[in-house]
Amino acid sequence: MKKIITICAFAACLTGCDDLFEPAIENNLGLEYMYENSQYAEGILANAYTRIPCAGYSFNDVATDDAVSNDAANSWRKIASGMWTANNNPADRWTSCRSAIQYINLFLANADKVKWAKDEVVAQMFCDREKAEAYGLRAMYMYYLLEAHAGYTEDGVLMGVPILTEPEVAGSNFNVPRSTFVDCMKALKEDARLA
Structure with missing residues (x-):
């Protein structure tokens, strides 16, 4: 009798876990979701705003040789004590700016497919405004x-x-060579013009 109860209990456990052998689909939204959900599209563009280098308070007062900090893991303290590396660079602009440009490019590539509003004129005006923001941000980055x-x-x-x-x-x-400074300025000016 114990054996039957054990088998039944084990079977009940297995039927309660439908994703035990095959994992459930993750709750990640794809880019296609933005076509019908304009707030999601705005979120992609907003992600670029969060990477503005001067958007937050920079605690770089401790970045001098005579700095005192009790936090041994403080990145600025590590720089002041000679432990400045590619993995420890609080002044890094490359990672955040390139990430922002990636989000901006994703947004610009898909913005015309988004249903911004029911009225076509309003939708186009909204799309133009959002794209102008994106071009301005890309110029700034x-x-x-x-x-x-x-x-x-x-x-x-x-x-x-x-x-x-x-x-x-x-x-x-991912091995795109550096462009000349003049070409970069032309790209910056074109994005500013589009904005």
């Missing part, structure tokens, strides 16, 4: 990238950063 990463080559050519105007996907070429 190009400025921040140039400010932090532009420089001269050994032969005296002023170089900028790679110019990306399309969203990167898994199969993209």
